[in-house]
Amino acid sequence: MLKELYLIPAFIYIFSYFIFLPKEKKIYKIFIYLIYAGFVIQSLIFFLFFDIKGLTVPVHIDRFVFFNAWILMFIAVLFGIFYKVEYILLFIAPLVAINLIIGFFVPHVLIKPVIIGAYKTILLTHIILILIGDSLFALAFIVSLIYIFQERKIKNKKNLKILNLESVSLPEAIRSGRRYNLELLDNINYQCLKIGFPFITVGIVMGIYLSAALFKIVIVAKPIEIMSLITWLIYAVLLHERMAKGLRGKKAAILSVIGFLFIIFSLSFSFYLFPSFHGLE
Amino acid sequence: MDILIIGLSHKSAEIHERESVSKKLLSLESRKDFTNELLAVKDEFGRPFIKEIVVLTTCNRSEFIMSLSSWAPGKGGHVVKNYVAKYFFGDAAKEDIFYMYLNEGAVKHLFCVASSLDSMIVGEPQILGQLKVAYNEACGLKASGQLLNKLFHKAFNCAKTVRTETKVAASPVSVSYAAVELSKKIFNVLEEKKVLFLGTGEMGKLTVKHFIKYGLKNIYITNRTKEKALRFVEESFGVAEKEQLNVIDFSEYYKLLPNFDIVLCSTGSEDYVLKYEDIKPLIKIRKQRPLFLIDISMPRNIDPEINKIPNVYLFDIDDIGRMIENNMEIRNQEAEEAKKLVDIAAKEFMDWKESLNAVPVIISLRNKIKDILETELSMHIGDKNEKDLIINSLTNKILHEPTMLIKKSSSETDGVNSLKAIKALFNLDSIDLTEDENGIEKENEAARKYRLEAADNKTKIKLVK
Known part of the structure; x- marks a missing residue:
């Protein structure tokens, strides 16, 4: 069930790229808002449904992939705001989307x-x-x-x-x-x-x-x-x-x-x- | 009622000719005199030829935008042109260097000028400001009236649309601006960087001014002869600008070189001032911090090999020139797009102007019909309110289509003829198309009355329903 949730932000990130294609200034703003929206949803999933502490066997490796996607986006957003370089979101978003999709497809792996x-x-x-x-x-x-x-x-x-x-x-x-x-x-x-x-x-x-x-x-x-x-x-x-x-x-x-x-x-x-x-x- | 523009610009006249015109219009006083003299030009019946006038002078153009009196045929503009040529050159044969535009052509031309499409450097922003100043001046002299007011506001509007909707002004085309833009590509907080200016060249001066404008505070100037550098600073910069400038001795500059982030070179030297061997060790002392070198001298003063050193970026006048050339092309392409916008705006204005002709005819026609109904109906209907209501609604019904037709025909080329025909048809002699001096005021009043009446009628009709 949780895995399907990953697809929501992933879809938003991919969708935001189609928004980016036209050259309009106003539309670009929508792109940035969409990326932020994706990040907020990611964070919500992370804080509401995640239970990293309750690690059980078998371990869901997908959770770590998701965590990786979240922390990557988190860092990009932080740097973007701090250095006023929103454009790095443009390059990070596809990486995050790929991570999320990998998280969706990744099989369960057992840790010894x-x-x-x-x-x-x-x-x-x-x-x-x-x-x-x-x-x-x-x-x-x-x-x-x-x-x-x-x-x-x-x-x-x-x-x-x-x-x-x-x-x-x-x-x-x-x-x-x-x-x-x-x-x-x-x-x-x-x-x-x-x-x-x-x-x-x-x-x-x-x-x-x-x-x-x-x-x-x-x-x-x-x-x-x-x-x-x-x-x-x-x-x-x-x-x-x-x-x-x-x-x-x-x-x-x-x-x-x-x-x-x-x-x-x-x-x-x-x-x-x-x-x-x-x-x- | 015709709009006439007479003027000369870099396209039509040589520089010395433009100079002699702008010299005679240099002071406000002289422009005022010229305005008054033009307004005093009379036709053969002793009536003033020109009703409103705005005088625009810039370094590249002098232009007189006029609205002619309603009896003055626009084609008679050559009388004015002749007069202007005599005024400035004392020789009517000089009138060839002046261009003349009438009505739609004039409107389009003015809109193009305001949008900076007719400028030497397409898209330069100053012209709009100059036009605004000229217009305000004319307003101050009470030389601008209803028609030119509307025309100028429309022109400012059009210029704004062109600026926002096309990229005519998007790409900078001056070397100094390009230099600052390039530095922004390399440095993060440009304001804190140190600049060294070698030499006393003109282009360098402009670039330094641009850097100061951008907020750079540490700018150092050096020259082989220190006196020349001091004199250069004294002569070329304002008081506020001088505060950011320091002159250093030529013998010292190499020692201080590692401290500078941007080096600007504009000397008259025949040989390289900065050589590869000079810069190579420098970059180690600078701990690899980026160094930006701008060489705007001819022949070049900085060894082009230097660009191969990592973290050193060298741009010479050719590199910058090539970028500017690109931008010029972009601007010219965009100008084509902009001209379409200008055409649309000009058409809108002309439609408005033509519709002015129709208003008096419509009003007199309405009055005539109302009078007839009034006399006929007062025999049968006693109640005044009821009678008025019926008269108004009947007038509206009868005249709806003729009104539309009149408005439409007024914007066509033979509009005056059809208006005349309608006048003859209904015997509307009280209104004369060639109205007197206060014609436009009368028209205004009439138009207002007409609008008020129409609104009034609408509410009444609604009430009856």
Whole structure:
């Protein structure tokens, strides 16, 4: 029953895209309102029907996918309001919609009872921390992609339009890149990294702890751990370079993109190729 | 009643000719004199030729928008043109450089001017303000009357529609504006950035002014000779602008270079002022913070290779020029769309103007019918209220179709003829189409009366029903 509810916000996000197609300024406002409406519905589902604490066997993995979609949207809305960059919603919404649809189709997965029993809290914290960190990195990824495209446009001086914003509709302004400025995109990227890194670090440590409990050995070269550590290392290097040497701009953006691709790899790796290593049956 | 526009612009006249006209209209006093002289132009019977006039002067055009007296045939506008040519050049042969538009053409032309479609730079926003000033001035001189009031308000309205519904004014076309817009693409809080201006070029000056207008506070100027930089600041900027400007010594500027986020270059130097080797180490000192270089000098003063350094963005005059060219094209395309809007607005105005002719005829026709009914019915009906009611409703019924016909025919080309025919048919001699000086006021009064009566009748008819 709950799964069907996921489709409501997913449908709203997809529908809002059709609204976005025309070039009217007023219609664009409707687009933004629709996205917010989708987020509100998502939050309602989350707070009213969710029961993450009452984790039972078998675990509904779809709930975590839904949680991922919610936290992703939550972060995007927060950043959108804080940095006055509503346009990132435009890029985040499809990701969220895909997440919701995956949540609808995902099968029930069993988590090994060993973990559920004794380490329930740690397991929950591990999942939630990793998901929050990943969502922040997802935002950094999208912002970096925008940065790379926009930077290339400015460097090559091609298709670069200067428009007077007052007399141009917002969608057009977004298409022409008038609203993006490189410095702001870079700042958002940096913020995401700074906030996301501690989450992911603690999350990975907890994961290793859980894995040790599962296999009774602390360090084994398990593929999932290697992947996570590589990802962690990329972000660690990126953060260090930024803080110490003032790495900025295109290189930082490219590293963010690579880091996020590794996250996707390691997640799909652990879920599809080596589920048993991830404590799944 | 005809509208006549005589004028000259960048399209019809050379710059020195435009100059000599605008020089004679420079002060308010001189414009007042000119207005009065034109209003005093008489035809062969000694009647004033022109009834209302608005004088518009800008750097690119001088235009006189006139409403002619009802007896003055619009085609006689060449008399006025001749007079204007004599007034400004003392030579009637010069009248070729003036253009002349009559009625619909004039209305369309004025709307195009107001919407900035006739400007040298299509879509530039100043012209509307200048037109408003000219109109207010004419109002102050009591030179603008009913017709021109309506015409100008319609023109302002039309300009607004064009501005909001088309993209004629959407894309900026000046180098200085483009420079500021580009900086906005790179920097987040532009107001806090530091700007260095190398040189004392004219284009650079405009760009600096634009930066100040946008709210940048730290602007530094340097030149090889410091005195020249000081003089440049003294001569080119206002008091408020000078507060944001600092002149630094040329020997110091390289040391301070890492602090600047935007460097503007507009010198007369033959060689590169900023070289690749200068900037390469700079970006490390700046901790990779973005640096925006604008080179608006010819020949170029900043080595184009610099654009290859990461986080450095270099734009030269050609790059900016290309973007502006694009925008010019967009504007010209949009102007075609805008002209359609202008045509619609002009037609609306002309319909209104033509319908003015019909009002007196309709009123006299109604009065005539009413009089007849009054005399006939008073023999049979004693009660005055009842009688009035019947008279009104009969008049309305009888005259409904003729009224529509008169209104319709008045907006056609041979409208005057059909109006004359109707007058002859009903022997309506009391109203003369070539009315006297106060004609329009009379018409106004009549129109008001007519409207009041009509409204009155409607309520009465409803009551009877």
